[in-house]
Amino acid sequence: MKVQGTTKTVVVEPTPADLAARVADRFITRLQARTRNGRIAHVCLTGGSMGGAVLAATAEDPRSADIDWSLVHFWWGDERFVERDDPDRNSLQSRRALLDHIPVPAENVHEVAAPSDGVTLDEAAQAYAAELARFASVHDEWPSFAVCFLGVGPDGHIASLFPDRPEVTVTDAAALPVRNSPKPPPERVTLTRPVLNSAKRVWLVLTGADKASALGLALAGASYASVPAAGAKGRRRTVFFVDEAAAAEVSPELIDRDY
Template identity: 80%
Template sequence: MTGIQGAVKTVVVEPTPAALAERVADRFLTRVRARTRNGRIAHVALTGGSMGGAVLAAVAEHPRAKKIDWSKVHFWWGDERFVELDDLDRNSRQSRQALLDHIDIPSENIHEVATPSSGVSLEEAAAGYAADLARFGDDDQPWPSFAVCFLGVGPDGHIASLFPDRVEVTVTDAAALPVHNSPKPPSERVTLTRPVINSSKRVWLVMTGADKASALGLALAGASYASVPAAGAKGRKRTVFFVDEAAAEQVAPELIDRDY
């Protein structure tokens, strides 16, 4: 049954980006609370972008955030720009400002990609990130299974730093990859691979704006993941597209989940 659920892609629609951020934040806190209340660890993969930051800010402001035992939560990123910690392009900088700096969480629970000033190459940063992931996996799956994996989606259908018609989206024998000459700046990045993303219990794709409507339509229609990487993202239990009305203009009504 879990596999069937995960294969079905559903869409949750809110009228505005602000309302969407609040709904995702509420669902996120529900899932984290359910996962951690009996002492279990929750691994979470975050995303950047305006909606990634908006969701985390809404989490920080939510009354139930204070009831979470954040020591049981580990945060990762689906991708990271190979820039310094204080660079405006750094996804982790945005996440810290929006949420992580405002909750009581051990520093070792925040798993960041290395920076250029740490003295490593891009390839070494990707290898180090994969090694960190492997500490929470096993021989068969050398990475944790994320309770929630957040993904943004670009107008071109890219997720994390897996861009259309590039080799990274087809790699299955690594957990993290260096990305050179990214189609979207900054040019150097580290990204999780599809096997890591798709081993997540829940994959939540958050997207707003009319410029995302085409990518959403293609992802829901089952386009080739090599050409539309968002089409290949799926959680083992749930795959949910959280979108605003502008992004949902091409969505068939039967795909909209009004209760999730």
């Protein structure tokens, strides 16, 4: 379904559980298609309850056993600059939900450094940019993600790109330090819009009535500086996977019931 000249698709499921299962099904299908002939799949993950729910549903799907996980590399759109065993850590949530349950090589899991690694926040961001550069695509200084998952906050933020902050407009860096985040914890590392939007497919997953306004603004073409989710766009496909509560302000004609 086209939205104001873009290729933004809205997919609605009744409940968060239904939505997690739907996204996991699409994710496994995409990984199967990508890796079937030995191609590498770079995947950018997100945190939050729905990010974890999608990964848990992926782990529970019997088809996950058929994927060659040695061909899949995992990254994160943002990370909280806390210790690796801190519950706020996005990578810890991802490990518990999926990564600890699949035979993915350790070198394929690309985590942001933690304070105990002996680096500052700025150094952690610089190191993550350097790690991305090791897997640079033909066109960019970072890999092109087969799928980039993004959560969306009630304020419209994605990754750790928050409204009306300088990080959201940066285009000359791959990863940035974030200080005094409006959402705790205060220190984070985030990928920038050019990196997120270089993904072939950007999948935004959001649930709950408190996300309805942000979704409506993103679909209406709001300024990405004020509503960062409005600026998320994959090279081939941009999909908003939402539950009925989040879709409360979405016009029925914008919903793709066949995707």
